[in-house]
Amino acid sequence: MDRNDFAERITQSVDGLPGQLGAAARYVLDNPGDVALLSMREQARRAGVRPWTMTRLAKRLGLDGYDNVRQLHGEALKEQALGFSGRASAQLARQKQEGGGALGAEMAGTMAAQIAAMAAPARIEVLAGAARDMAAARRIYCFGLRSGRPVASHLAYVLSFLGDKTVLLDGDGGAGLDALRFAGAGDIFFVATVSPYTRASVEAARFAADKGLVVVAITDSAASPVAPVARHVIVAATESPSFFHAMAPAFAAAEILAALVAGEGGESALEAIARAEEHLAERKVHLHERPQPPEPR
Structure with missing residues (x-):
């Protein structure tokens, strides 16, 4: 179990935790840096x-x-501090x-296991x-930057x-978020960020939620900074032996979502899919040439 798995476990159970247990769980979820760096007594004091x-x-x-909780958060903090260059040296x-x-x-193997984990109920x-x-929804606005951009773009294309x-x-x-001036309550703001x-x-994401x-x-992670404003938090693991985080699980999540x-x-x-397919056929967008048989020798 890593810190992200633990955060997801807290998220799934926090509403059912009574009294002080619930307060402690919310503190851990909202303050991962404190969990790694402060003593248990100080954390308890801050959590009330x-x-x-x-x-x-x-x-x-x-x-x-x-x-064990502090160790999980400490390892995550150390990994974050290494950055891409530090992980590249290790790789x-x-x-x-x-x-x-x-x-x-x-x-x-790691990415296959991460994608398979999407099947958890x-x-x-x-x-x-x-x-x-x-x-x-009336409108679905898709947004992502850097490694999240192709995920948002792929979802928008399929939809x-x-x-x-x-x-x-x-x-x-x-132009950025200018299109959101036409958005209103009930519309969807999809964001991909890791x-x-x-x-x-x-x-x-915070701006969209305020609207x-x-x-x-x-x-x-369930402890991602976008989680507090999201109604639906779809967790896609990113751990990888590579210096760069894995995005294949996020693409898999987007494809499942679109389907x-x-x-x-x-x-x-x-009907909409049929119209789209007809339009693509009329414009000859896709190559459908039959392979030519080999010439006789």
Whole structure:
């Protein structure tokens, strides 16, 4: 279990935790830096609970004690402090020792396991809930920057087969979030962002939530800074033996989400997809040439 797994476990159980346990859980979720750096007693004081409540919380969530909670958060903080260059140094040293094949195989296995984890009932329930809201919305605004941008762009492209209600918010020309001036309560703001979180993505999600939009986030942790403003937090793991975080799980989540939105659309979705396919055929967008048989010798 890593810090992100632990944060997700807290998120799934926090509403059912009584009294001081609930207060302690919310403190841990909202203050990951304090958990890594402050003593248990100081954390308990700040959370407004008794010190032994922190230990009870750790055991309630499957750990031996609160030192394990602090260790998980300390490792995450250390990993973040390393940055891309620090992780690159570790990767290069390991690749030199074990070979590129071993690293590549581990990366493939790690990503396969992360994508398979999407099938967990709790995660599918979040995806299905987000899809229902997205299918019912008047507009869906998709936003992502840096590594989150292709995820948002891919989702917007797939949803474009279902009609014209999906808008990809683009920064080209400095327009940025200008299209949100037409947005209102009940519309969807989809955002993709993972650690190290892009400040503009977090601020955009907060802005959309303040306008009354329903925020759907694909992110890497239930403790992500976009989580507090999101109605639907879709967690996609990013841990990788590479110097760079893995985005394949986020793409998988986006593709599942798009498929579920299409399913919620019923016959109207089928009609829209047929129209899109007819349009592409008329413009000869896709190459459908038959392979030529080999010439006789």
